[in-house]
Amino acid sequence: MTEIKIIKKVLAANDAIAELNLKFFAEKGILTMDIMSSPGSGKTLILEKTIARLKDKYKCGVIEGDVSTTNDSVRLQKLGVEVVQINTDAFGGDCHLEAEWIKDAALNFDLDNLDILFVENVGNLVCPAEFQTGMDFNIVILSTPEGEDKPVKYPLMFRESQVMIINKMDLLPYLDIDVKLMKDNAKKINPELKILSLSAKTEEGFDEWIEWIETEVEKKKVPLRIKVQEKKSD
Numbered sequence: 001m002t003e004i005k006i007i008k009k010v011l012a013a014n015d016a017i018a019e020l021n022l023k024f025f026a027e028k029g030i031l032t033m034d035i036m037s038s039p040g041s042g043k044t045l046i047l048e049k050t051i052a053r054l055k056d057k058y059k060c061g062v063i064e065g066d067v068s069t070t071n072d073s074v075r076l077q078k079l080g081v082e083v084v085q086i087n088t089d090a091f092g093g094d095c096h097l098e099a100e101w102i103k104d105a106a107l108n109f110d111l112d113n114l115d116i117l118f119v120e121n122v123g124n125l126v127c128p129a130e131f132q133t134g135m136d137f138n139i140v141i142l143s144t145p146e147g148e149d150k151p152v153k154y155p156l157m158f159r160e161s162q163v164m165i166i167n168k169m170d171l172l173p174y175l176d177i178d179v180k181l182m183k184d185n186a187k188k189i190n191p192e193l194k195i196l197s198l199s200a201k202t203e204e205g206f207d208e209w210i211e212w213i214e215t216e217v218e219k220k221k222v223p224l225r226i227k228v229q230e231k232k233s234d
Helices: 002-028 043-054 071-077 099-106 155-159 169-174 179-189 206-233
Strands: 031-037 060-066 082-087 116-120 137-143 163-167 194-197
Touching: 002 031, 002 099, 031 043, 031 206, 043 060, 043 071, 043 116, 043 206, 060 071, 060 099, 071 082, 082 099, 155 179, 163 179, 179 194, 194 206
Parallel strands: 031 116, 031 137, 060 082, 060 116, 137 163, 163 194
Antiparallel strands: none
């Protein structure tokens, strides 16, 4: 029982900081996304293609989470965006990012000029879902080779996410996979889940993903515009 109480205290403390993060980024008008998945699902490639399409219109930043190495950070920095690396081996090799680490990492950005902050969480379908980071959206990526049953095998991840991306649609001709069943299983866990299907390799389906992000960025800017107008009227 003592161990359970300690875990609850840790999660409660993390959630409190996550709430502060959410409020802080909202005041700055920054759209924030926590991107989660199992290793090899295509998180980094999706981020590369996404940033390449958005960077001329919006100022993007990335907090990159891994147990070890800076491999993914190096890939993303080539796009000319600022990347802050968090290696969890410094914290005992944790399989997730925590809200306080996000808070500290974010201070490395010019937040007054940032439009979008992407967090690429540690590759895992379990732990990252337990620790809220205070982002506007939790995005779970599920690649077609992983199978239709993952939403029901790892329900918390899909329950805590608002958007699910089915990646590697270009592999469908070579797989015995039922995408409809994959979607149905996800909706069974979370009926409100927004589902997008795409291929990071071919960029099939990417337009809908980019349009969704742009819509959400503009929504974040509306309160700031209202504040500016109110100040001018005063």
